[in-house]
Amino acid sequence: MLIFELSSPGRRSHLQAPSCAPEPTDIPAAYLRVKKPVFPEVSELQVVRHYTTLSRKNFSIDTQFYPLGSCTMKYNPRGVHQLASLEGFLQHHPLTPVSHSQGYLQSAYELQTILAEVTGLSSVSLTPMAGAQGEFAGVAMIRAYHLSRGDTARQEFLVPDAAHGTNPATAVMCGFKIKEIPTDKSGDVDLEALRVAVGPHTAGIMLTNPSTLGVFERQIREIAKIVHAAGGLLYYDGANLNAILGKCRPGDMGFDVMHINLHKTFATPHGGGGPGSGPVAANDRLKPFLPIPTVGFDGKHYRWLNEKDCPQSIGRLSAFMGNAGIILRANIYARLLGGEGLCRVAEYATLNANYLMARLKQAGFTLAFPDRRASHEFIITFKKEAKTFGVTAKDIAKRLLDFGVHAPTTYFPLLVPECFLIEPTETESKQELDNFVDILITILKEAEVSPEIVKQAPHRLPVRRLDDLKAARELDLKWRE
Amino acid sequence: MPFIPHTEDDVQAMLDTIGVQHINVLFDEIPENLRIHDLNVIESGLNEMTIARDMKARALKDGGLACFVGAGAYEHHIPAAVWQITSRGEFLTAYTPYQAEASQGTLQLLYEYQTMMANLMGLDVSNASLYDGASALAEAVLMATRANTGAKEPRILIAGNLHPHYRKTVETLVRPQGIVLETLAYDEKTGSIVRERLPTIQHQDVVALIINQPNFFGGLEDVDALTDWAHEHQALVIGVVNPIAMALLKEPGSWGKSGADIACGEGQPLGIPLASGGPYFGFLCTKMEYVRQMPGRLIGRTVDQEGNIGFSLTLQAREQHIRRAKATSNICTNQGLAVTAATIYMSLLGASGLADVAKASHANAKALCDGLKAVPGIRLRFNAPFFHEFVIECPCAADVLVQALLKQGILAGLDLSILSPELSRCLLVCVTETKTKADIEVYVDAVKQALLNISSATTV
Amino acid sequence: MHTVPQELSYTTTHEWVRIENDIATVGITEHAQSLLGDLVFVDLPTVKKGLAVGDDAAVVESVKAAADVYSPINGEVIEVNTALSDAPELINQDPYGAGWLFKIKIVGELPLTLLSAQDYQSMLDEEL
Structure with a gap:
């Protein structure tokens, strides 16, 4: 039932808005709206009941194990949410003079400092509103750097074939051509191919480390040397930062600029697809190009740094200063954990991933990279099962939902056929992981004995498999009476 | 450990299954010269109670103003x-x-x-x-x-x-x-x-x-x-x-x-x-x-x-x-x-509720605008119908007015001198449905008083 | 096994070409459409557009994938299959007939990169 279908003409929740507001007399009639928009006409109870009911049709971290690879679906502490929602923060207008913004500014400044320490890079701007915008900022900074030196020949960006789809999309948004770099059999970047690819046209390379294949790129220093020697710079996609907190730092690996997904590593809620936040960190070479505004501190007061302070900045990315509420949450989370707690994040995320990987291997599942350590995530492939039983990774993913577990990331990275990318995160217990293994074993047995159960899954959710073809061919994007 | 559920026994059992002695061994693919061993430069962790006190104090510093700034972000009542x-x-x-x-x-x-x-x-x-x-x-x-x-x-x-x-x-x-x-x-x-x-x-x-x-x-x-x-x-x-x-x-x-x-x-x-x-x-x-x-x-x-x-x-x-x-x-x-x-x-307000918010915001903005136009020295900068925001020109730099009203807990508007020098005496003011007749009167009085103070200061 | 009509030429990127005098008709092969699955949208080139071998000429889109169609020939687009905008499924149903994409007036020599039906078939066999 849609909210519109609960509607009755003339019903409304009077208490929500001032009633009896006068009709405007000083606006020309030609400027006014003639017909009211079609909105639901419902009571407050109907709204509350409708959306509460809808919420219960969702899987979420609060209700289910959610091992979605590359998304770091860890527990989002409630205390953090509550403190970021304090009245004083919520009613604070973004254009309030700094004299009355010191609470927020201090929190943002502290987070800049913490992120610089964690990444091994000198400066941070918190303004990008999501990982993809952080990527844009970083690549645009590299572009601005080359242009500032009059080096206009650098028109190519290198992207490994295993990269997140945002990487090539971002580089194109920044005006670059893409050159794909292949991956070798053990999951590392093919160095020979890289040596051939770099040159005076190379603006830079975008890398994730650990890579999207769930393994640490062991030759990273060599890669940095090759790219830097050719005059290019290195961009680090921070999607997998959770794996290395306190263990190693992108700045030490040779990266010049990176983004951090606060909604992954710093446990801010994903909100059903956002808001995220993608701060960007840079070394001294790229610092002048950071997006504005950033926060400065003179030892006494905090203030915004803008165009005047950073004349070479790539500019603004949002109307105000990014997703401030997420920045507050990340600050609170980082200070709750402290330096020692942040190190534990990588340790236990890695322990969980390697344990789960070992258990699944013992149970007869096929690992994509059996000779490698898992980082905070790893890949299994159902290529064998697809051939033998006709049951695909998608089928198994849907069947997992029946058992009350969110499916891992499927069919990514594209290089591994019929794959699951599994990221348990540090906040899951051993029991939960053991339970997950038991469920997968059960499903594998089903695939062998009665594959139709798996192929037709899910059976126990609010809907069965959806007709995506109909959705795309007969576009229904808006309800009509 | 905050948010990490593992007991010592869990950890031991998990390491045994993996076949390693210690968690740190799991990082052995990271080249040794890249390894760091702690993040002690970052302060030690706080508990929820301590951080709650700290954040409440910060929130208090930022809150409490009567907001008459819009400029792209608007205060409305949220059910x-x-x-x-x-x-x-x-x-x-x-x-x-x-x-x-x-x-x-x-x-x-x-x-x-x-x-x-x-x-x-x-x-x-x-x-x-x-x-x-x-x-x-x-x-x-x-x-x-x-x-x-x-x-x-x-x-x-x-x-x-x-x-x-x-x-x-x-x-x-x-x-x-x-x-x-x-x-x-x-x-x-x-x-x-x-x-x-x-x-x-x-x-x-x-x-x-x-x-x-x-x-x-x-x-x-x-x-x-x-x-x-x-x-x-x-x-x-x-x-x-x-x-x-x-x-x-x-x-x-x-x-x-x-x-x-x-x-x-x-x-x-x-x-x-x-x-x-x-x-x-x-x-x-x-x-x-x-x-x-x-x-x-x-x-x-x-x-x-x-x-x-x-x-x-x-x-x-x-x-x-x-x-x-x-x-x-x-x-x-x-x-x-x-x-x-x-x-x-939008579901709670419906089309008529939303229209009421719009009309009330407009009526309040109109009321404040009329009140301010009656203050000697203040004039409306642009002669056009407006929705819930308008620009006034002050006899002084707009920032002077902003600072004066800030002292009375009022966020008076956005000083437009940031835009161009010719708007240096201009203030962009917004009123929504959240303001009462009394709020509007307080604002107008505060402006009157501020201008009086300024002119007496210049006379002296 | 997918059909590979003998009388057509092919590319390594799974386009087929029918050459009649100085006009080339272009589509995607039965193998290509089966890889993509049910098609939901086709973005065709504009008539009169000049194309060189390897240029992006069209985009075919299924529910979960999209693929570029590259021009196998140098020339100018003279006609596009407008029926596809309402019925992209024609490509699935009849890839070598009603599912054609566009026609090009050939300029210059035919490129040497075109494959015979036999060569294309062996390429497919190798992929499997």
């Missing part, structure tokens, strides 16, 4: 039910609805949002949100450039009375594409874009015209005339609008003879708190013919294999995870939670 429901863990802690069967709550809500937002704008289709109003405009510019294939060069006309931060955001995000932004001067007297002063252009010279309703000064534009002018020159029309205002003012789909082609803007007024500037959400609506050029996620209604109605992400082939380098945008995450709040907000 209690909005965030009570939005903060449910099932909305708060879910991810992007990739597994449709396990995300029907979020997906259906987004479909309802798309319906309400498209209806509010009078257009065929809305996406499931973008980051904020300014970046939504940048995406609209990129979209128009893809959609208007007939245009001779990627040239965009952009109203000079647009929010300056929007203008700058667009510059940052579209500059690498070689798109040329050309500013249209606003009329000195009205602050609006006047058709008579538009540049002489040939057919198909420009991709699109960007206009805003209301404009940055709060004033209203003759959107019909501007839309028709653009369409006569085969340019698309991008309308940047305040969604609350659209409950009262003519919706983009009805502008001129054939309607704006793209409407976008800041969704924050629809139930999202000011919160230091975010998270908010950007909205973007268009006509059906341009749907494939649209950036961001779209939810479609379909059926499952038994014929039951269900919802799923659709037209995904436009997106980065499939199209990679050829995607319509690099956007993946949007602002789902803010949209959840906005959908609940």
Whole structure:
């Protein structure tokens, strides 16, 4: 039932808005709206009941194990949410003079400092509103750097074939051509191919480390040397930062600029697809190009740094200063954990991933990279099962939902056929992981004995498999009476 | 350990299964010269109680002002039910609805949002949100450039009375594409874009015209005339609008003879708190013919294999995870939670409630404007009808007034000297439905008193 | 096994070409459409557009994938299959007939990169 279908003409929740507001007399009639928009006409109870009911049709971290690879679906502490929602923060207008913004500014400044320490890079701007915008900022900074030196020949960006789809999309948004770099059999970047690819046209390379294949790129220093020697710079996609907190730092690996997904590593809620936040960190070479505004501190007061302070900045990315509420949450989370707690994040995320990987291997599942350590995530492939039983990774993913577990990331990275990318995160217990293994074993047995159960899954959710073809061919994007 | 459930026995059993002695061995693929061994430069962890005290003190420093600033972020009353429901863990802690069967709550809500937002704008289709109003405009510019294939060069006309931060955001995000932004001067007297002063252009010279309703000064534009002018020159029309205002003012789909082609803007007024500037959400609506050029996620209604109605992400082939380098945008995450709040907000208010908020805001702004015009030395800067924001010119630097009212707990408005020297005595003031008659009187009295103090100071 | 009509030429990127005098008709092979699955949208080039071998000429889109169609020939687009805008499924149903994409007026020599039906078939066999 849609909210519109609960509607009755003339019903409304009077208490929500001032009633009896006068009709405007000083606006020309030609400027006014003639017909009211079609909105639901419902009571407050109907709204509350409708959306509460809808919420219960969702899987979420609060209700289910959610091992979605590359998304770091860890527990989002409630205390953090509550403190970021304090009245004083919520009613604070973004254009309030700094004299009355010191609470927020201090929190943002502290987070800049913490992120610089964690990444091994000198400066941070918190303004990008999501990982993809952080990527844009970083690549645009590299572009601005080359242009500032009059080096206009650098028109190519290198992207490994295993990269997140945002990487090539971002580089194109920044005006670059893409050159794909292949991956070798053990999951590392093919160095020979890289040596051939770099040159005076190379603006830079975008890398994730650990890579999207769930393994640490062991030759990273060599890669940095090759790219830097050719005059290019290195961009680090921070999607997998959770794996290395306190263990190693992108700045030490040779990266010049990176983004951090606060909604992954710093446990801010994903909100059903956002808001995220993608701060960007840079070394001294790229610092002048950071997006504005950033926060400065003179030892006494905090203030915004803008165009005047950073004349070479790539500019603004949002109307105000990014997703401030997420920045507050990340600050609170980082200070709750402290330096020692942040190190534990990588340790236990890695322990969980390697344990789960070992258990699944013992149970007869096929690992994509059996000779490698898992980082905070790893890949299994159902290529064998697809051939033998006709049951695909998608089928198994849907069947997992029946058992009350969110499916891992499927069919990514594209290089591994019929794959699951599994990221348990540090906040899951051993029991939960053991339970997950038991469920997968059960499903594998089903695939062998009665594959139709798996192929037709899910059976126990609010809907069965959806007709995506109909959705795309007969576009229904808006309800009509 | 905070948020980590492992007991010592768990850890031992897990290490035994893996076949290693210690957790640190698991990092042995990281070259030794890259390893660090602690993050002790970052302070030690605090407990929830301690940090709560600290954050409460900070929040206290930032709160408590009576807000008369708008300029792109607006204080409206948010019904209690909005965030009570939005903060449910099932909305708060879910991810992007990739597994449709396990995300029907979020997906259906987004479909309802798309319906309400498209209806509010009078257009065929809305996406499931973008980051904020300014970046939504940048995406609209990129979209128009893809959609208007007939245009001779990627040239965009952009109203000079647009929010300056929007203008700058667009510059940052579209500059690498070689798109040329050309500013249209606003009329000195009205602050609006006047058709008579538009540049002489040939057919198909420009991709699109960007206009805003209301404009940055709060004033209203003759959107019909501007839309028709653009369409006569085969340019698309991008309308940047305040969604609350659209409950009262003519919706983009009805502008001129054939309607704006793209409407976008800041969704924050629809139930999202000011919160230091975010998270908010950007909205973007268009006509059906341009749907494939649209950036961001779209939810479609379909059926499952038994014929039951269900919802799923659709037209995904436009997106980065499939199209990679050829995607319509690099956007993946949007602002789902803010949209959840906005959908609940719009459902609670309904069309007439939203119109009431718009009318009350307008009436309050009018009342304050009238009160201020009666104060000697204050005059209204632009002579044009306005929605809930207007510009006053003071006999002193605007900042002097801002500082004086700040002392009385009033955030008086935005000092426009940041825009241009000729606006150095100008203050952009906003009033919404949240202010009472008494609040407005206090503001006017405070201004009177401040001006008196200034003139007596100068006399002495 | 997918059909590979003998009388057509092919590319390594799974386009087929039918050459009649100086006109080339272009589509995607049965193998290509089966890889993509049910098609939902086709973006065709504009008539009169000049194309060189390897240029992006069209985009075919299924529910979960999108693929570029590259021009196999140098020349100018003279006609596109407008029926596809309402019925992209024609490509699935009849890839070598009603599912054709566009016609090009050939300019210059035919490129040497075109494959015979036999060569294309062996390429497919190798992929499997």
